[in-house]
Amino acid sequence: GDSVTQMEGPVTLSEEAFLTINCTYTATGYPSLFWYVQYPGEGLQLLLKATKADDKGSNKGFEATYRKETTSFHLEKGSVQVSDSAVYFCALSDFNGNQFYFGTGTSLTVIP
């Protein structure tokens, strides 16, 4: 069945460092891919999405490109801030958009 695998954390970076969080997926058909962010004590918020191969989703300086050939959707940011400290979830939805599959989450801590 469909599934998402993302790199385990926790990840600790200094402010202004480059961030990569790896995400790979297994899916039949043509899924949509998402990154969600969860700040402490809150629910998940949609960070960015991509709906077809080679699409690039971007938001708040974060980017991820839908790579069908490598079945990947890695999250990147060129210069992280302390306020980016959160848990990041990679997710996919099936072609109907009714079933969602989440990775286990990667905790990011950015230190000044």
Add this chain to the structure above:
Amino acid sequence: DVKVTQSSRYLVKRTGEKVFLECVQDMDHENMFWYRQDPGLGLRLIYFSYDVKMKEKGDIPEGYSVSREKKERFSLILESASTNQTSMYLCASSLREPQHFGDGTRLSIL
């Protein structure tokens, strides 16, 4: 913006109690979901619903039931709460994609 509201941010109940967690969305979404989130396990789907009075079991439905009497409201019920149901519970809704989440209810069973 889509608003998904969970009735409580924090809840403390006792073992054996019947517990109700309420979720309301304001965007006329057909699909609603209940997850629990535990450290190291990510999000696990408990139940979901594609329409009023319709429900489907997710990956971990044991010990839970749900009710969807109106389109905007999806309730999660712990029939007889146990300590292993202490967790963060997240409700989500969607019209196709993406899912929109509430702020979560942190439930402690003593």
